[in-house]
Amino acid sequence: xxxxxxxxxxxxxxxxxxxxxxxxxxxxxxxPTQKTINIGVKYAPEFACFPLKVMLGTYIEAIExxxxxxxxxxxxxxxxxxxxxxxxxxxxxxxxxDVDFVIFxxxxxxxxxxxxxxxxxxxxxxxxxxxxxxxxxxxxxxxxDEIEKQLQKMRPYEAVSGTCxxxxxxxxxxxxxxxxxxAVDRLRKDTQEMVHAVELIPVPEASRLRIGIxxxxxxxxxxxxxxxxxxxxxxxxxEVQRSQYLGDWVDFHLIPHRISKPHELEIQKIGSxxxxxxxxxxxxxxxxxxxxxxxxxxxxxxxxxxxxCLPELMSQSIIPQxxxxxxxxxxxxxxxxxxxxxxxxxxxEAFIELIKAKKFGSMLTxxxx
Amino acid sequence: xRVGIPKALLYYYYFPLWKExxxxxxxxVIVTGSTNKKIxxxxxxISVPEICVPIKIFNGHVLELAAMNVDYIFAPRMVTVExxxxxxxxxxxxxxxxxxxxxxxxxxFIMPYICSKKEWGADVKELVKDPFLSQYSENQLREAWExxxxxxxxFQAICRLGYxxxxxxxxxxxxxxxxxxxxxxxxxxxxxxxxYEVYDQFVGMEITKRLEALGVNIYxxxxxxxxxxxKQLKAMEKTxxxxxxxxxxxxxxxxxxxxxxxxxxxxxxFGCGPDSLSGKMMELDSDKYGKPFxxxxxxxxxxxxxxxxxxEAFTDMIRRxxLAKK
Numbered sequence: 001x002x003x004x005x006x007x008x009x010x011x012x013x014x015x016x017x018x019x020x021x022x023x024x025x026x027x028x029x030x031x032p033t034q035k036t037i038n039i040g041v042k043y044a045p046e047f048a049c050f051p052l053k054v055m056l057g058t059y060i061e062a063i064e065x066x067x068x069x070x071x072x073x074x075x076x077x078x079x080x081x082x083x084x085x086x087x088x089x090x091x092x093x094x095x096x097x098d099v100d101f102v103i104f105x106x107x108x109x110x111x112x113x114x115x116x117x118x119x120x121x122x123x124x125x126x127x128x129x130x131x132x133x134x135x136x137x138x139x140x141x142x143x144x145d146e147i148e149k150q151l152q153k154m155r156p157y158e159a160v161s162g163t164c165x166x167x168x169x170x171x172x173x174x175x176x177x178x179x180x181x182x183a184v185d186r187l188r189k190d191t192q193e194m195v196h197a198v199e200l201i202p203v204p205e206a207s208r209l210r211i212g213i214x215x216x217x218x219x220x221x222x223x224x225x226x227x228x229x230x231x232x233x234x235x236x237x238x239e240v241q242r243s244q245y246l247g248d249w250v251d252f253h254l255i256p257h258r259i260s261k262p263h264e265l266e267i268q269k270i271g272s273x274x275x276x277x278x279x280x281x282x283x284x285x286x287x288x289x290x291x292x293x294x295x296x297x298x299x300x301x302x303x304x305x306x307x308x309c310l311p312e313l314m315s316q317s318i319i320p321q322x323x324x325x326x327x328x329x330x331x332x333x334x335x336x337x338x339x340x341x342x343x344x345x346x347x348x349e350a351f352i353e354l355i356k357a358k359k360f361g362s363m364l365t366x367x368x369x
Numbered sequence: 370x371r372v373g374i375p376k377a378l379l380y381y382y383y384f385p386l387w388k389e390x391x392x393x394x395x396x397x398v399i400v401t402g403s404t405n406k407k408i409x410x411x412x413x414x415i416s417v418p419e420i421c422v423p424i425k426i427f428n429g430h431v432l433e434l435a436a437m438n439v440d441y442i443f444a445p446r447m448v449t450v451e452x453x454x455x456x457x458x459x460x461x462x463x464x465x466x467x468x469x470x471x472x473x474x475x476x477x478f479i480m481p482y483i484c485s486k487k488e489w490g491a492d493v494k495e496l497v498k499d500p501f502l503s504q505y506s507e508n509q510l511r512e513a514w515e516x517x518x519x520x521x522x523x524f525q526a527i528c529r530l531g532y533x534x535x536x537x538x539x540x541x542x543x544x545x546x547x548x549x550x551x552x553x554x555x556x557x558x559x560x561x562x563x564x565y566e567v568y569d570q571f572v573g574m575e576i577t578k579r580l581e582a583l584g585v586n587i588y589x590x591x592x593x594x595x596x597x598x599x600k601q602l603k604a605m606e607k608t609x610x611x612x613x614x615x616x617x618x619x620x621x622x623x624x625x626x627x628x629x630x631x632x633x634x635x636x637x638x639f640g641c642g643p644d645s646l647s648g649k650m651m652e653l654d655s656d657k658y659g660k661p662f663x664x665x666x667x668x669x670x671x672x673x674x675x676x677x678x679x680x681e682a683f684t685d686m687i688r689r690x691x692l693a694k695k
Contacts, residue, residue: 045646047641047645049642080642080643086606087650110607274465278461308642310459314461314465317462317470318468318469321469
């Protein structure tokens with residue numbers, strides 16, 4: 001059994017780690033490239049959402065590297081993502097690929113399949129090992145989130161450009177090897193020291209720009225499918241915060257809320273003003289995040305969605321009015337295989353220019369010396 | 370009060386029920402005319418460009434109603450009418466989209482939650498929470514709804530006799546049930562797709578009538594008993610999450626198994642999410658059952674001649690195949 005996982009953000013290192021710690025063989029995580037996208041687009045249904053296409057491409061690449069079992073999450077709607085597994089299976093079958101699927105659904109939807117899946121993943125390990133492994137991976141994820149959030153606030157002001165990126169790269173490399181609690185804690189200490197040692201250019205609070213990123217989880221977190229939106233924003237001198245982090249996702253979806261006390265609950269409450277019921281995906285949370293960003297000193301929001309995404313199209317429909325109500329600039333970027341880099345770059349640069357004009361006074365009225 | 374119902378989305382499935390409900394409560398029901406170029410254009414103007422065309426059409430009809438001087442516009446939040454299945458996210462968020470698109474105080478909406486385990490049901494406790502409907506007691510609402518259900522059941526019974534929704538919409542207002550519809554043409558085609566695409570005069574371009582004019586027996590999902598549809602879904606490890614997507618998909622499978630059906634036409638809207646998955650699955654299955662499968666994708670730009678050409682070619686192909694077999 002050689003496992004493969006979909007790739008979503010740098011935290012995906014964790015799946016590989018989880019598999020190897022449980023003694024499975026796994027294909028190294030594969031960050032999507034243009035080739036991955038091309039393969040996915042070729043075989044996926046034309047109007048399926050972009051993440052489905054990219055993931056199909058990822059799976060095919062993994063199978064070519066010897067994977068025979070694909071592990072992914074399921075769901076029970078109303079967003080299409082919950083059905084990805086079934087469709088991927090059908091498409092891969094029609095392409096004559098011989099591959100197993102392990103799809104984790106909620107225990108309540110299909111208890112038999114869920115137990116089977118857990119058994120498959122558990123292998124010959126004792127439950128004690130499994131729990132220890134899961135906790136170590138969870139710790140690693142939390143550490144990555146913690147450092148990433150810090151770096152996203154420092155990147156625009158680093159004195160030597162590239163310092164923060166170096167720390168982030170280093171962490172990704174080291175975390176794959178941290179197999180115990182102690183190792184993760186040691187890594188935390190080391191990395192924190194490095195973070196504190198970064199030399200920063202002092203910038204007064206009033207002239208800082210803060211941008212929030214909201215949208216569909218896959219295109220928000222995976223830089224290769226959103227044309228490195230985050231990099232672009234950081235490069236334009238903005239602090240960035242995303243609505244989605246892998247550790248937060250685990251807190252909200254996999255751990256009882258009484259223990260994890262996720263921030264997302266509060267966000268969901270704020271979002272209920274706009275969508276009183278969950279309409280699938282993260283539409284309600286995204287509206288909550290937009291309001292949260294507006295109330296917490298952010299200057300603008302970038303909304304990223306896959307082309308034809310069902311829930312995000314609903315939030316996109318109400319964003320113009322909400323943006324007016326909150327006096328918060330919001331820009332939407334639909335992503336698919338057709339998006340062009342130059343187009344997005346122009347739009348994002350213009351957006352930031354407008355925000356600067358709004359915040360620091362109009363460029364047009366200012367006297368040019 | 371004049372209550373307006375947009376002739377879009379689930380109007381085509383639930384209108385007899387909704388109309389009777391408001392008539393029983395003592396209101397006048399106003400319906401917009403069939404979709405035309407003007408309605409679709411004004412709808413597109415105020416909608417997100419890439420949203421599916423049925424939603425644009427719905428918005429166009431809402432604007433149309435506003436011009437018709439209605440007091441209230443009925444746009445229920447269809448949440449669920451089946452255990453552990455919901456509607457497409459666009460239906461779940463529709464009232465919110467309306468709230469934020471039509472902010473002008475001249476618009477008054479009736480937007481109750483429809484939550485039930487039965488297709489024709491509605492939770493009266495949810496209905497009464499709507500500001501407009503709260504002027505009635507729960508009993509009044511229940512009685513009015515049940516009167517609506519009677520009409521709707523007759524309408525459904527007519528569909529089961531082999532009539533399309535267009536025909537049933539006229540027939541249900543007459544006394545008694547019509548006879549079983551005769552289907553004695555040489556070829557039979559199943560036209561599957563959501564009611565608001567197949568029967569919308571503008572985007573669907575009366576495809577059922579066109580096919581009938583070409584000498585084809587028409588079969589659609591609403592002509593099937595619920596049990597037949599459920600039987601198809603039972604065999605699946607995991608079904609789709611959306612009530613109507615499941616119906617359409619199950620109807621597709623049912624007609625694949627039906628020896629009398631010669632081909633399937635899937636009518637879908639540009640950018641329809643559920644169909645992007647179920648359509649592909651049916652397409653992949655078409656080889657397995659050896660039945661031709663045609664996808665007609667409609668949007669606001671669709672021209673009429675392309676549809677005519679494609680369905681003519683499709684029916685010709687099926688006829689020749691049949692001749693060759695003889």
